[in-house]
Amino acid sequence: MAKYIGKRLLYMIISLWLIVTATFFLMRVAPGNPFASEKKLPPEIEANLQAHYGLDKPWYQQYTDYLVNVVTWDFGPSFKYKSQTVNDLISEGFPVSFLLGMEAIFIAVALGVLFGVIAALKQNKWQDYTTMAIAVLGISVPSFIMASFLQYFLAIKLGVFPVARWESFQHTILPAIALAAGPMAYIARLTRSSMIEVLANDYIKTAKAKGLSSGVITVKHAMRNALLPVVTYLGPLTASILTGSFVIEKIFGIPGLGFHFVTSITNRDYTVIMGVTVFYSIILLVAILLVDIAYGIIDPRIKLAGGKKGE
Amino acid sequence: MEKVLEVKDLKVSFQTYGGTVQAVRGVSFDLHKGETLAIVGESGSGKSVTSQTLMKLIPMPPGKITGGQxxxxxxxxxxxxxxxMESIRGKEISMIFQDPMTSLNPTMxxxxxIMEGLIKHQKVSKADAKKRAIELLKLVGIPMPESRVNQYPHEFSGGMRQRAMIAIALAASPKLLIADEPTTALDVTIQAQILELMKGLQDKLDTSIIFITHDLGVVANVADRVAVMYAGQIVEIGTVDEIFYDPKHPYTWGLLASMPSLENDGNDELAAIPGTPPDLTNPPVGDAFAPRNKYALAIDYEEEPPMFQVSETHFAKTWLLHPDAPNVEPPDxxxxxxRKMSSNFDKPVLVKEGK
Known part of the structure; x- marks a missing residue:
């Protein structure tokens, strides 16, 4: 197990290096620069600024400097937010994004699995049709439209929740729902189909022949097997929650990491773009690793490569 | 002998898009303590449905018991x-399924x-259940049960999984064990071992067994009595000797003739029963076997044959046993x-309805 994780960590570092390199060069290729504004700066000032941030050095030196900085976990100063470093931005924004993301993942998994199991147990009955109709809506409606709808109806019309901003738990509910709707619908459909497949298995009949009640059969025998595909989806889910949060944070005016990320790109705030990309990549890679480890725990037939072989 | 089970005129049908399938059409049999009854028949003859109905394991709906007891x-x-039924399943009646590769939960x-059933039915503690599970694994002949008990099904071979299934089924010492083609998915050497195991355990535990199979070789090996099913009905039932050495029903003749034997030399083609079983959505009028039966009489197409009693234990549902029927020779x-059965009555006796 330790050997397996060590190997995976090594691959993660390689992936990270590839991501850093690709982002670094793509960013340089994109037209514009952090100091471009409507009023043209005098060339001397611009040259000074460039020198201050090290942008006058040749590209390979900037690249190696940056790599060294990343390794020492120093993403440098922000070009736009004066007197703030990228590290500051991350440590400020991440807790907010993390809370929002966790809330959304919780809603998506809990409700998605619940709906999926209900739909499967009541296959081709009204409960099934209702939940699946909701699921199709959830998958087809993009999160930003969902967000606007929620704001309009629940906040403006009914006044149940605040429209935007990030102040209390109340404020977190609408963005979390908007973010969770798509993944939840997907999980519901996934759970339903895999649950139906599992319920048709012989071992469910064996369990029934033992005299177990249908509740015990559903929870102990069916769900554990049916949830394997859902666990697999948790990796991509993290990714979609992360990317979804860029838009949602912008719509709800939440000072999270996604908000900074989107702003930094329009500003060509090189260091922020790089720093946040690296940070997001690490989160994603760790999430995928955790999913793989969880998979091995849930399904004993999956032996993690590099782990103990055989019996 | 004490009767454990008595099935009377059982009828089961399934609601499908194509109409109502009458899978079991009036099956009656009984089973004594410690006895093994084999139910044989082609695929689709209703033998599995009959056995699963005994535990009410058929999905309802679409399945429905439309009559009988x-x-x-x-x-x-x-x-x-x-x-x-939950207090009967696993405790009084247990079941072993056909495919040991799929009938155990892969993630448990x-x-x-094994312990699940014990804890549910015998209200024992987890530790005691585990001790009992180890004993059961030992009983069904799994070596090193202490370590095997903590393993997952994928670490077991096919034969060992079927042994484990038997251990599960026997956990609460049921009075009746239903084995639904328990050896079909196993290779021949393992088949023999599993059959030996089942016979040995039956002697020890005095369980009655209903053995569903389409393998007549297996039947000869394990059964005390045999019921031959066709199109959802029992067409002939008797002791093993009566079915193998004095069969009366043309369908049983067909089954026996299509069994390969050592006497068959390579030149003889193996006999087969022509055609396919009837569609039970619209069961044919008269004898369901008539269209495939070269001994069919005119009446077979008009009226369903009644049950005739050949001996105390031997019954067959064919018009050929009627006093007016022509004398026909079974296939070579x-x-x-x-063989001449000394227990046979002088003449087959018509069984009155509602016996």
Missing amino acids: ILFNGEDLVPKSDKE KVGNQ AVKQRI
């Missing part, structure tokens, strides 16, 4: 609710799968094996 220890199971330890392969 299942008297288990004198108590009718048909009107019982699912909740009431074998020991836990069957004729060779026929």
Whole structure:
């Protein structure tokens, strides 16, 4: 197990290096620069600024400097937010994004699995049709439209929740729902189909022949097997929650990491773009690793490569 | 002998898009304590449905028991609710399924799968259940049960999984064990071992067994009595000797003739019963076997044959036993094996309805 994780960590570092390199060069290729504004700066000032941030050095030196900085976990100063470093931005924004993301993942998994199991147990009955109709809506409606709808109806019309901003738990509910709707619908459909497949298995009949009640059969025998595909989806889910949060944070005016990320790109705030990309990549890679480890725990037939072989 | 099970005129049908399939059409048999009854027949003859109905394991709906009684220890199971059945399933009646590769839960330890039933039915503690699970694994001939009990099904071979299934089924010492083609998915050497194991355990535990199979070789090996099913009905039932050495029904003749034997030399083509079983959505008028039966009489197409009693234990549902029926010779392969049964009545007796 330790050997397996060590190997995976090594691959993660390689992936990270590839991501850093690709982002670094793509960013340089994109037209514009952090100091471009409507009023043209005098060339001397611009040259000074460039020198201050090290942008006058040749590209390979900037690249190696940056790599060294990343390794020492120093993403440098922000070009736009004066007197703030990228590290500051991350440590400020991440807790907010993390809370929002966790809330959304919780809603998506809990409700998605619940709906999926209900739909499967009541296959081709009204409960099934209702939940699946909701699921199709959830998958087809993009999160930003969902967000606007929620704001309009629940906040403006009914006044149940605040429209935007990030102040209390109340404020977190609408963005979390908007973010969770798509993944939840997907999980519901996934759970339903895999649950139906599992319920048709012989071992469910064996369990029934033992005299177990249908509740015990559903929870102990069916769900554990049916949830394997859902666990697999948790990796991509993290990714979609992360990317979804860029838009949602912008719509709800939440000072999270996604908000900074989107702003930094329009500003060509090189260091922020790089720093946040690296940070997001690490989160994603760790999430995928955790999913793989969880998979091995849930399904004993999956032996993690590099782990103990055989019996 | 004490009667464990008495099935009376059981009828089961399934609601499908194509119409109502009458899978079981009036099956009656009984089973004594410690006895093994084999139910044989082609695929689709209703043998599995019959056996699963005994535990009410068929999905309802679309399945439905449309008539008859299942008297288990004198108590009718048909009107019982699912909740009431839970205390009978696994405790009084157990079942072993065909494919050991799929009938164990892949994500649960074998020991836990054995313990579940024990904890539910015998209200024992987890530790005691585990001790008992180890004993059971030992009983069914699994070496090193102490470590095997903590393993998952994928770490077991096919034969060992079927042994584990038997351990699960026997966990609560049921009075009746239903084995639905338990050896079909196993290779021949393992088949023999599993059959030996089942016979040995039956002697030890005095369980009655219903053995569903389409393998007549297996039947000869394990059964005391044999019921031959065709198109949802029992067409012939008798002791093993009566079915193998004095069969009366043309369908049984067909089955026996199509069994390869050592006497068959390479030149003889193996006999087969032509055609396919009838569609039970619209069961044919008269004898369901008539269209495939070269001995069919005119009446077979018009009226369903009644049950005739050949001996105390031997019944067959064919017009050929009627006093007015012409005398027909069974096929050679069957004729060779026929022996005179001393227990036979002088003449087959028509069984009155509602016996």
